[in-house]
Amino acid sequence: MDGLTRGQLAQRAQINLETVRFYEQKGLLSPAPRTASGYRKYSEGAVARLAFVKRAKDLGFSLEEVRELLIFQEEHTGACAEVRDLLQKKLAVVRNKKVELERLQSHLLAALRNCNQALRQQSQHPDTCPVLKRMARSRSRKGVR
Amino acid sequence: MDGLTRGQLAQRAQINLETVRFYEQKGLLSPAPRTASGYRKYSEGAVARLAFVKRAKDLGFSLEEVRELLIFQEEHTGACAEVRDLLQKKLAVVRNKKVELERLQSHLLAALRNCNQALRQQSQHPDTCPVLKRMARSRSRKGVR
DNA sequence: CTTGACCCTGTAGCCGTCTACAGGGTCTAA
């Protein structure tokens, strides 16, 4: 076979076999050409495409959004005002996320400094940490797994 | 009533009424004190807490992760090695998200540049945008809403 | 030509995250 089968693609993309079909259904992967007997034949491009999907998904984009992003990713050629607007909207979202992450990061860093300082000082009775107690309480609460 | 009712909190936090209870169940909101008749009485702090939850959620953290982050949000005092480890793990997650966002941003910027260039050059017949056509095709596919 | 790995389709189930509803109690204003 000249192209990749579904299983091969799944393996290359490090993704579940069934997920490939699922993504095809959702329009994230264009329907592959078939052999005479109905087997899908994927090109190398499909691997890259799935990689992009993974990355975008990890960033919190929905599959619907990823589908839109993919179009921009792959078709650099012609474009018009509406498309540009969409791109700009996505960019704004991304920039905002970056700002928020920055904020969260400095927050966590401050907490970490605090933590290290406290560890350096007391270094005794490690079972009196109120934070841990609190976590234990929350974790054991009904409905939390 | 001196505190906020569940409904009032929901409105203040711009969140669904039922979701408040759901979050309480999941340990994202500590169980509020009750009136004699059983009504919850929320403090202003709950509004801030829900705001934090929203922001963290938008950044792609699961509710479980948000719950862990909340600990750092509210308790800076006590510290121990386990907490520090958790902090470091969260920091790594945040850093990773930032890197991925950076990558995505440059993708989007490249597409946008392409887009603007195309607009500057042709500036005619805006209904021939292949990107849009393709989106329309994909959107109408089964299973995509 | 059979066997085992792989592919096909359709459909059902799972987890996370809500969201809605039923059946009942409470509170306040007229």
Place this chain on the structure above:
DNA sequence: TTAGACCCTGTAGACGGCTACAGGGTCAAG
């Protein structure tokens, strides 16, 4: 004292995003 808005609990349903399985076809090695 009653109507209407609001609260309570428990539970069911919805939706996104997979993941699994059944029942059957294909293909290449032995």
